Structures are given as C-alpha cells and as structure tokens.
Amino acid sequence: MNLFHFSLQAQFSRHCFLKTRACLCFALTVCLWVVAAEVRANDHYEIVTNPGVNEKTLSVNSLRSIFSMRLKTWSDGTKIRVFVLSDDDQLHQIVSKEKLNVFPYQLRSTWDRLVFSGTGQAPIKVNSSEEMLARIATTPGAIGYLWRANINENVNVLEIK
C-alpha cells in the first residue's frame, strides 16, 4: 500500500516535472528565438561607406550627427554625402530606430527644417538597395546602410562604437 502510494506519487510528480520541463523548454526556445531575432536584426544590416572614406569606426553620436545632416565633412575635410531609402522603407525604419535611436518621422522633420530654412541639405534618396550599393560604391565620401546580403567588396563596412 505504502509502496503503491509512493510509486503513484512518484509517477504523478514525474508527470508534473515533465510538463514543467516541456514548458521550460518551450520558453527557452521562445527566448532563444527572440534573442536570435534581435541578433539577426542587428546583424543583418551594416552602415557602409565609399571605399575612399578613411574612417573605419565611428561613434553613435557622430553617426547621428551625420544622419541629422549636421556633420558635413569627414575628418580629412572631404564632403560627407548621405544616402537614405524612402521614409517608409523597412531598412530605413530599422536603422533609424536601432542604430540612430530616433524615429523616422523625427529625421524627416529635422531634414525638412534644414532644407526649407536654407540652413542645410537633405540626404540623397535612393529607391532600392541595389541603387544604394551602386551610389555608395561610386560616390566619393558616401555613407548609407545596406542589408548584409546586399553588401559586396565595393563598399566598406563601418564599425559603430
């Protein structure tokens, strides 16, 4: 009786444990998925420049200053030329939010203020990743962003600290 009772208990607790473990396993999988997704998000695009640009690393603040069109020259005094995709493009939105930590509408209003008050210029808009790649590869001082899958040896990947 005692033995039976114990084995029953053990079986029951085992059942519970299995269930919990399954749950845990599922939770872990979900966690890993989310982490993986985040890693992918950060991992699958890069800030890229024309190969002629000397900078290999850049601080986030300098990068934001460049995309806000305030910083206009590289450290060697040459012109910075900023290329962007359309405001509603997915990569543009991800780069704005994750790399620059601003919302796309805020970049747009910053650029509009510069252009229509005559105190600055807007970035150059391109229509596709292919065009972005081509323009950055051929324009001196160019900076932009690309999905990693679109990057080739004609552009430099910039490390952002």
Next chain:
Amino acid sequence: MKMLTCSRLSSYFSSSVRWLGKGVAVLWVIGDVSVQAQQLDQPQKQSESAQAPVKWVQAKDLPAEATEAGNSKEKPGVISTVLNWWHSTDRPGDLQIHGFVSQAYITTSDNDVFGNSDKGGSFGLTEAGLNASLRPLPRLQLSAQVLSRRAGEGNSGMPRLDYAIFDYRLYSQEVNQFGIRVGRLKNPFGFYNETRDVAFTRPSIMLPQSIYFDRTRNLGLSSDSVQLYGDTAVSDWGTLSTQFGVTLPVVNNRDTESSLLGLVRPGELNREISYIGRGIFETNDKRLRLGISGIWLNTSYDPKKLSSPLELGPGALEFTPVIFSAQYNSERWTLTSEYAIRPFSYDRNFKNTRLDGQHFVGESYYFQGEYRFTPNWEGFLRYDALFIDRSDRDGSDWVAKNPGGRSGLGHSRFAKDIAVGIRWNVTPAFMLRAEYHHVNGTGWLSGLDNPIDLKTGRPIDTHQYWDLFAIQASYRF
C-alpha cells in the same frame, strides 16, 4: 523500493537528456533553416523577422498601404520620373532642388481669414516655394528660396525672395560645429517660424496664431542679417544648437504697418538694426526639445505726407518678444507647448493719442498634442490663447479708456482658439488634411482682411465667437 526509485530517477535523467538533446536539435534545425531561408530570400523578407523587436506594429501590414506602395512602384508618374532624374543624376557641387505647393480651402462662420471666407468659403490660401542649395566647397553652402503666398489682402501671391544664404562652416569636429551665415535669413524663433510656409513642417493648416501671427508674418519671417551659429554636444545628453544674428527687419509692407500703426499710413517704417537669438537643446534621441528665442526689434516711422489726416509724427517703437518652447516626442505622441511674452513700447513722437507713450505686454501660449494613429494618419488637438495686453485680459480696461468708440470691441484684445484636425500622409510627398477651430475673440484677425471704418474707427463687421473650418492639399519634392 529504493531500486525502483533509482531506476525511475535514472529514467528521468536519461529522458531529460534526450529531451534536451531533442530541443537543441530542433533549435539547430530551426536556426539553420531560418538562416538558410534568409540567405536565399529577398532582403525584404529578412526584415520580417528582424522586425520582431521593433515595437510599433507597422501600418505596412495594412493591405491598403501595401497596394498603394505596389502601385507607386509599378507606375511612376511623370513628376516622380523627373524627380528621380533629379535625385539620381550626379550634379556638380551637390546641387539640390526642393519645393512645395499647397492649396487650402477655408470657410468661417464670421470674420474673414485669408480672403472672403465667411461668405461661402474661399480658396484664398495658396503657398508655393522653390529652393536650390549648392555645396561648391565642403565647408561652404549657398542656398536660396523663392516663395509665393496668396493669402487674403496681406499677400498677393507675388513671388519674393524668401532667403538667400551664404553659409560657411568655420569649425567642425565630430559633434561640435560652428559657422557663419550672411544674407537674407529666416528668423529663428520658436519651433516653426523658419519653415512656417511649408505645410509638411507645420502641425496644422493654421499655425497657432498667438505666436505665429500671420498678419505680421513678413516682419517675422526673414530679414537681412549676419548670423553666427553653433551645434555643441552637451556631455552625453544631447546637442545645443544656438543662433545669434544682427538683422535689418523687413518692415516695408502693408500688413506690418497696419498691425503696428493701426492703419496703413502714408509714410513708411524704417529698417533699423535689430537682434535675434535662439537656443534649442535636443536630447540625442530627439525625444525632448527645449528652446528659448528672443528678438529685439527696432523700427521708426518716416512721415511722407504731413497734410494727410492719417499721417503720424516720426515716432519709434520697440518690440522685444521672448519665446519659450518645449516638445516631447514619442513614437506616437508629440506634445508641444510654447509661451511668449511680447512687450511693445512706443515713444511719444507719433503725435497720435492712440500710439504715443503706449507700453503694453502681450502674452501668448498654446498646448498641442499630435497623435500618429499609423505613420500615415495623424491627429492634433490644440488650445491657443492670445492676450494683447496681459494686464487687461478681457479688453475691458481698453474699452473703458474710450467707451464711445470701443464699446463692444473688447474681443479684439484677445483670442482663445480650440482646434482639432486630422492629417493623412497619402505618400511621403503628398498630404491631405482638415481642421476645425472654435475661436472666442478676434485678437489675431488681420486688419486688412477685416478693415475698420475710418469714420468711426471701428471694425466694420467682426464677431467675438466664430468658427473656422479648413482643408488643405500639399505636395512637396
């Protein structure tokens, strides 16, 4: 019994190891497949998964949007083809050309705003601008804009030079920049003044009139000046952008005369040295923006026809407004408030009892909330208040000074405007919007659109409580 327990326990472990193994294997497979899928897939598809951590549910998911984007890709219009050519052709000196055109329809229950709006409405507000900018040297920018504005009696639509700027960057190091601008510059005050004619940059069709008076806009908009500017990093928090200019204000227009002198007079207002300055602090994520702007405007009157009953003496006046601005931006909300204190001071040489020795301090403020339902649909709600003389908020003291001539006109000394509106960004370049205002007071109505009867000195037809409804379409490139 012990054996039984042991065997059970061991079975636990073995099975749990198996489980874990299976789990890892599954993860591996999933990971692998997804990575492979990504490498094979279109780059846009990758972003679907990358989008997971992005908080905002994209409006792109809406089918309407998707088809719209599809259409625009498949059938580029003539204009966009031309624009693409402009954008994609390498031009010397980084030439950029931008512009906008906006048309509004305004109807009011009483009083006239930008044309005869109270008799069935009017298409009296048209704004168009074209600008070009050039960077012949890395540190040098040249830019100019021509602006046409047709708005009631004050603006005929005749194109005028809005700005023409020579901008040289004196110092540039990562996040710190200093430079000088010379030419006709937009006056930097408040958040909106410099781009007030560009519908896309405004929160509404009518800017809060308490601070951005449209009746003295020519005076406030731009001036011939020399300006020093700088952007400096404030430790790791954000950037402080400052501008300081010495200017010659643009005062030779009817609207400004009518506002400052009560009427369009035979003589002219002189341009005298004035000063303007603004500082805006912006956090790195641009969520918080705080600003302070100040103007010290000087002008004097130059009589031309002493025989005219409307003529004044050679008086001088000083206008020294200070504006405090604050804005908070989140993904969906933008909350904005500005407060202005506006001291006017007339000397005693005008030889006119209404103006001589007048000194009063005006006060204005507004609170505004903008909400983005989706990236394409926005709404706003605003309360805007103006007091011509803050020590006499309902105008009763002003009426008491001349009860015969001013009785019932206390409402011309203030205006309280509640406005609500909606905006639809059809494409990034084309926008439609509508708004409704309920206004108590006539403090910011243009004297040119709502003239006074010269015999009685009273406005011919103004009403204290009135409503305004407006719609607008705007295109930019």
